Amino acid sequence: MEALLIVGAGGFGRETAEAVGAVNDDKPTYELLGFLDDNPDAAGTEVDGVPVLGPISSVADHLDAKVIVSTGHPGFYFSRKRIVERLGLPPDRYATLIHPLASVGRSVEVGGGTVLLAGAVATAGVRIGSHVAVMPGAVFTHDDVIGDYATFGSGARLAGRVTVGDGAYIGSGALIRQSLTVGAWALVGLGAVVLEDVPAAEVWVGVPARRLRKVELPADLVVAP
Ligand SMILES: CC(C)(COP(=O)(O)OP(=O)(O)OC[C@H]1O[C@@H](n2cnc3c(N)ncnc32)[C@H](O)[C@@H]1OP(=O)(O)O)[C@@H](O)C(=O)NCCC(=O)NCCS
Numbered sequence: 001m002e003a004l005l006i007v008g009a010g011g012f013g014r015e016t017a018e019a020v021g022a023v024n025d026d027k028p029t030y031e032l033l034g035f036l037d038d039n040p041d042a043a044g045t046e047v048d049g050v051p052v053l054g055p056i057s058s059v060a061d062h063l064d065a066k067v068i069v070s071t072g073h074p075g076f077y078f079s080r081k082r083i084v085e086r087l088g089l090p091p092d093r094y095a096t097l098i099h100p101l102a103s104v105g106r107s108v109e110v111g112g113g114t115v116l117l118a119g120a121v122a123t124a125g126v127r128i129g130s131h132v133a134v135m136p137g138a139v140f141t142h143d144d145v146i147g148d149y150a151t152f153g154s155g156a157r158l159a160g161r162v163t164v165g166d167g168a169y170i171g172s173g174a175l176i177r178q179s180l181t182v183g184a185w186a187l188v189g190l191g192a193v194v195l196e197d198v199p200a201a202e203v204w205v206g207v208p209a210r211r212l213r214k215v216e217l218p219a220d221l222v223v224a225p
Helices: 010-027 054-063 079-088
Strands: 002-007 031-038 051-053 068-071 203-204 212-213
Touching: 002 010, 002 054, 010 031, 031 079, 051 054, 054 079, 068 079
Parallel strands: 002 031, 002 068, 031 051
Antiparallel strands: 203 212
16 A cells, blocks of 8 residues: 545545545555645644645655645646645656546556546547546547646547647536647636637637637746747
8 A cells, every 4th residue: 555645635635535545445555644735724624534634845744655736726727736846746756546437548648646537538549647637527539638737627528639738727518629739728618619729828618619818827837838
């Protein structure tokens, strides 16, 4: 059994903890030590029966534990990158968590710190980066390429050869046509049907998807063109 810490005791963190339980039911794999969370009111409490051990900095008290950063509210989906950079851990400290009810093809690559919840599907030749959050039922089809820190709401579906840039947020139930690119840190609203490339750091919504506004990026976030 490998010791594991989940950073962030919010909705996605709790879902990640449930996925850890499902993995363990299948095959005992992780000893979930608890959540780390910077909310001072959370320390010492339990969330869904899992203890909140203390602030994120207390990763330093658990040198042998693997880590998953499970934050990512749609209003602030930059947080995973910020936390990972703040922690400065080597890549091998991050666990990759795949719910036993996710379907991941043998030709699929999944990076460290990435979480695939139940019902997520990645078919053939898909490359999923590091610290990617994949909610239930999101579907990646052949040759999709997903950048680090991207987030997929439940039921988002990508046709083949789609590229999603680092940090992009694809809302629940969004559909993306084949061979398109969604730029880094772009946000695709829930239910959108994307029929053309989405530039970096823009919010697109609707059917067919149209530009709504720019993303207000934190000043310290570097966006590749
Ligand atoms: C796209 C999004 C970020 C926009 O949020 P916002 O900037 O606060 O925008 P508002 O709610 O003020 O809406 C602005 C306009 O866009 C429209 N709009 C917002 N989201 C929309 C969507 N998903 N589809 C179509 N239109 C949308 C609103 O109706 C409104 O139109 P109006 O100006 O004609 O009245 C948000 O609606 C969204 O879809 N978030 C993704 C949530 C998600 O998928 N969560 C899953 C995991 S938790």
